[in-house]
Amino acid sequence: xxxxxxxxxxxxxxxxxxxxxxxxxxxxxxxxxxxxxxxxxxxxxxxxxxxxxxxxxxxxxxxxxxxxxxxxxxxxxxxxxxxxxxxxxxxxxxxxxxxxxxxxxxxxxxxxxxxxxxxxxxxxxxxxxxxxxxxxxxxxxxxxxxxxxxxxxxxxxxxxxxxxxxxxxxxxxxxxxxxxxxxxxxxxxxxxxxxxxxxxxxxxxxxxxxxxxxxxxxxxxxxxxxxxxxxxxxxxxxxxxxxxxxxxxxxxxxxxxxxxxxxxxxxxxxxxxxxxxxxxxxxxxxxxxxxxxxxxxxxxxxxxxxxxxxxxxxxxxxxxxxxxxxxxxxxxxxxxxxxxxxxxxxxxxxxxxxxxxxxxxxxxxxxxxxxxxxxxxxxxxxxxxxxxxxxxxxxxxxxxxxxxxxxxxxxxxxxxxxxxxxxxxxxxxxxxxxxxxxx
Amino acid sequence: xxxxxxxxxxxxxxxxxxxxxxxxxxxxxxxxxxxxxxxxxxxxxxxxxxxxxxxxxxxxxxxxxxxxxxxxxxxxxxxxxxxxxxxxxxxxxxxxxxxxxxxxxxxxxxxxxxxxxxxxxxxxxxxxxxxxxxxxxxxxxxxxxxxxxxxxxxxxxxxxxxxxxxxxxxxxxxxxxxxxxxxxxxxxxxxxxxxxxxxxxxxxxxxxxxxxxxxxxxxxxxxxxxxxxxxxxxxxxxxxxxxxxxxxxxxxxxxxxxxxxxxxxxxxxxxxxxxxxxxxxxxxxxxxxxxxxxxxxxxxxxxxxxxxxxxxxxxxxxxxxxxxxxxxxxxxxxxxxxxxxxxxxxxxxxxxxxxxxxxxxxxxxxxxxxxxxxxxxxxxxxxxxxxxxxxxxxxxxxxxxxxxxxxxxxxxxxxxxxxxxxxxxxxxxxxxxxxxxxx
Numbered sequence: 027x028x029x030x031x032x033x034x035x036x037x038x039x040x041x042x043x044x045x046x047x048x049x050x051x052x053x054x055x056x057x058x059x060x061x062x063x064x065x066x067x068x069x070x071x072x073x074x075x076x077x078x079x080x081x082x083x084x085x086x087x088x089x090x091x092x093x094x095x096x097x098x099x100x101x102x103x104x105x106x107x108x109x110x111x112x113x114x115x116x117x118x119x120x121x122x123x124x125x126x127x128x129x130x131x132x133x134x135x136x137x138x139x140x141x142x143x144x145x146x147x148x149x150x151x152x153x154x155x156x157x158x159x160x161x162x163x164x165x166x167x168x169x170x171x172x173x174x175x176x177x178x179x180x181x182x183x184x185x186x187x188x189x190x191x192x193x194x195x196x197x198x199x200x201x202x203x204x205x206x207x208x209x210x211x212x213x214x215x216x217x218x219x220x221x222x223x224x225x226x227x228x229x230x231x232x233x234x235x236x237x238x239x240x241x242x243x244x245x246x247x248x249x250x251x252x253x254x255x256x257x258x259x260x261x262x263x264x265x266x267x268x269x270x271x272x273x274x275x276x277x278x279x280x281x282x283x284x285x286x287x288x289x290x291x292x293x294x295x296x297x298x299x300x301x302x303x304x305x306x307x308x309x310x311x312x313x314x315x316x317x318x319x320x321x322x323x324x325x326x327x328x329x330x331x332x333x334x335x336x337x338x339x340x341x342x343x344x345x346x347x348x349x350x351x352x353x354x355x356x357x358x359x360x361x362x363x364x365x366x367x368x369x370x371x372x373x374x375x376x377x378x379x380x381x382x383x384x385x386x387x388x389x390x391x392x393x394x395x396x397x398x399x400x401x402x403x404x405x406x407x408x409x410x411x412x413x414x415x416x417x418x419x420x421x422x423x424x425x426x427x428x429x430x431x432x433x434x435x436x437x438x439x440x441x442x443x444x445x446x447x448x449x450x451x452x453x454x455x456x457x458x459x460x461x462x463x464x465x
Numbered sequence: 466x467x468x469x470x471x472x473x474x475x476x477x478x479x480x481x482x483x484x485x486x487x488x489x490x491x492x493x494x495x496x497x498x499x500x501x502x503x504x505x506x507x508x509x510x511x512x513x514x515x516x517x518x519x520x521x522x523x524x525x526x527x528x529x530x531x532x533x534x535x536x537x538x539x540x541x542x543x544x545x546x547x548x549x550x551x552x553x554x555x556x557x558x559x560x561x562x563x564x565x566x567x568x569x570x571x572x573x574x575x576x577x578x579x580x581x582x583x584x585x586x587x588x589x590x591x592x593x594x595x596x597x598x599x600x601x602x603x604x605x606x607x608x609x610x611x612x613x614x615x616x617x618x619x620x621x622x623x624x625x626x627x628x629x630x631x632x633x634x635x636x637x638x639x640x641x642x643x644x645x646x647x648x649x650x651x652x653x654x655x656x657x658x659x660x661x662x663x664x665x666x667x668x669x670x671x672x673x674x675x676x677x678x679x680x681x682x683x684x685x686x687x688x689x690x691x692x693x694x695x696x697x698x699x700x701x702x703x704x705x706x707x708x709x710x711x712x713x714x715x716x717x718x719x720x721x722x723x724x725x726x727x728x729x730x731x732x733x734x735x736x737x738x739x740x741x742x743x744x745x746x747x748x749x750x751x752x753x754x755x756x757x758x759x760x761x762x763x764x765x766x767x768x769x770x771x772x773x774x775x776x777x778x779x780x781x782x783x784x785x786x787x788x789x790x791x792x793x794x795x796x797x798x799x800x801x802x803x804x805x806x807x808x809x810x811x812x813x814x815x816x817x818x819x820x821x822x823x824x825x826x827x828x829x830x831x832x833x834x835x836x837x838x839x840x841x842x843x844x845x846x847x848x849x850x851x852x853x854x855x856x857x858x859x860x861x862x863x864x865x866x867x868x869x870x871x872x873x874x875x876x877x878x879x880x881x882x883x884x885x886x887x888x889x890x891x892x893x894x895x896x897x898x899x900x901x902x903x904x
Contacts, residue, residue, distance in 0.1 A: 176778025
């Protein structure tokens with residue numbers, strides 16, 4: 027029997043405490059699965075005095091994360107403090123440089139300093155596992171890093187933020203506004219007091235940058251991700267999407283194009299029949315398009331103490347078993363620089379909602395401006411404010427929504443056409459534009 | 466740089482040939498990911514002369530699988546011949562006993578001889594990887610074996626046979642009979658000339674036995690699985706299910722109960738809102754309920770040359786990287802015997818369709834017989850043959866379907882109640898009974 031794996035845990039919040047409990051409760055199975063015991067031998071947390079309902083008898087309390095990271099009696103340093111910088115960063119670096127393996131759930135840190143940490147892991151031979159950083163219990167890191175090792179990936183995309191999906195789901199199902207749903211989400215604890223990190227898409231962007239690195243061998247870089255949040259989405263958009271056979275989801279998409287790897291986060295129309303469209307509420311999902319094979323979709327809890335702890339313990343178990351994969355699937359020197367995708371060159375279909383001043387001929391004007399830019403229209407519908415569609419304009423003065431779906435085109439063509447339509451003064455207000463992602 | 470991993474492939478059908486191509490095409494990435502090259506050094510197949518459109522220059526042709534398995538210049542023996550016995554069995558055993566690692570896509574063999582082979586792998590230190598045996602490219606084996614290593618699993622269930630799901634999908638969407646859809650599936654190559662292995666549930670049972678072993682530590686044993694196929698399902702059942710908010714899927718279900726691990730394959734009503742209910746056509750899916758965490762669902766291609774080859778190459782890559790997990794997640798001596806679940810003690814909700822002789826009072830008689838067995842009724846609907854429901858019987862002579870949904874009860878109570886109803890002579894024909902699986 028190999029000696030037990032000695033685990034040191036920095037951070038004893040919801041996740042950290044659950045990890046301690048899980049290692050205790052699953053001790054026998056873990057030992058059987060890993061061929062050796064896993065033992066929490068040291069911890070550290072901001073307050074030692076806090077009540078935690080944990081049995082920490084016989085466990086060392088380190089004075090600081092750095093002390094824990096340097097502890098020679100710890101084989102595997104588990105960072106569950108969070109934060110994109112110190113003390114997490116230097117503690118992890120210290121642990122790696124002392125030859126330890128590291129497990130973390132810290133997506134912000136991996137998104138910002140992943141390459142630097144991967145290099146340290148590589149040089150000193152330790153593992154750097156971070157399954158919980160993306161999609162909590164969904165084994166997406168393992169799937170991309172190991173399960174699809176031999177498959178070229180064309181695209182990876184997903185619902186990576188439960189808050190946004192919860193808000194969009196309720197908006198769609200109950201016809202509520204973004205602001206109303208956000209308030210509810212905050213009340214229920216699904217959204218932070220300052221929700222911008224979630225609803226503006228930054229959380230999704232961090233996770234996407236990690237997935238892109240694993241899928242395409244890019245250097246993880248949040249700055250390379252185009253980001254747009256969901257606050258501009260109106261219930262009308264969700265209704266129109268439904269009528270047209272789509273749902274609106276905040277997706278993170280990383281895709282191989284002729285011009286390089288495009289990474290983007292934005293509200294997206296997805297076909298209702300796709301696996302990703304079925305994902306409701308706080309649930310997360312990731313779809314992977316491998317070359318020549320039908321899409322693979324992983325659906326599950328993207329957050330929560332138990333789900334996150336499950337992934338952390340699986341990562342620790344991999345360390346115990348001696349499984350070592352390069353943190354981003356390949357040696358750091360092979361990872362490629364990646365630039366922010368120029369969205370004006372993005373190619374795809376578009377949903378466009380315009381408020382037409384209700385004169386006869388408005389639809390014709392819009393169609394002409396799109397034709398000028400060689401944009402083909404898949405469908406165009408003018409609606410009564412009550413939601414019924416009408417074939418032609420009605421001669422009333424109140425603006426009437428016109429909903430368009432285009433075939434694949436370039437984004438800059440769409441914006442040029444819409445500017446022309448605005449100059450024609452046949453619409454009022456700002457056009458709403460949502461990108462379509464085909465499955 | 467570590468020496469290349471020398472791979473020997475037995476079987477050059479669709480999957481085998483695709484594995485050779487994938488290793489060639491992905492060579493650079495595989496080397497980067499694994500830290501060493503992967504090289505096909507030897508092959509064997511029934512006919513050397515067959516045209517395969519493969520570059521096998523410099524590759525040894527072994528005279529037989531056994532010769533290939535014993536070849537000292539092969540590190541990893543890849544078995545893609547199929548068949549639950551020899552030559553696959555003895556070839557794999559030979560390879561394992563000579564210390565090689567083995568990768569196979571052979572579910573029948575793993576279901577039948579998995580324990581014996583796992584023991585050989587354990588004794589001689591090689592890996593025994595079989596990701597492709599269940600759900601092709603869906604990384605379900607890796608997820609259960611490694612990704613959820615620290616999580617107690619309560620239930621694992623899934624759509625594991627594309628043929629059955631294709632037939633049920635078309636029956637539902639087009640109102641066709643089982644026989645019609647089967648014929649079409651055969652024409653399109655989704656079903657074999659002898660379809661019984663698929664449609665009677667045996668293929669699903671083999672895969673389920675493997676998943677149960679990984680999830681619960683049972684000794685893989687196809688004989689421990691209760692099996693029922695889909696041939697008795699009528700379009701009326703799918704229509705009634707839809708009206709009631711369900712879909713019918715052929716599921717393999719392995720669940721921890723107070724009486725032990727229950728393994729069963731049968732047509733199942735699943736709530737339309739569940740992830741598994743969204744899975745249409747030949748697509749496969751597996752849902753895992755881990756203790757205390759929301760369900761995790763993996764959806765993807767369950768068959769096909771490219772999808773299967775993708776999983777085989779990932780398994781080979783794990784061998785190259787030195788990843789070794791116990792074949793069934795724990796040492797063989799820890800695996801538990803498991804007995805066939807006594808389905809008469811199965812607990813759950815039931816869908817029941819009866820053809821009522823259309824007298825006033827039939828519904829009352831049925832309800833009384835169920836009440837006698839303490840079965841609570843969630844809903845009961847009597848229908849016109851045209852599909853409209855009626856609140857009471859109509860006094861006509863043609864039998865009218867009565868659809869019932871029960872709350873959770875024991876299966877033997879259901880059958881006793883239905884026998885009593887049959888003795889009452891208020892129904893004609895055999896009752897249709899479909900188990901409900903809640904998510």
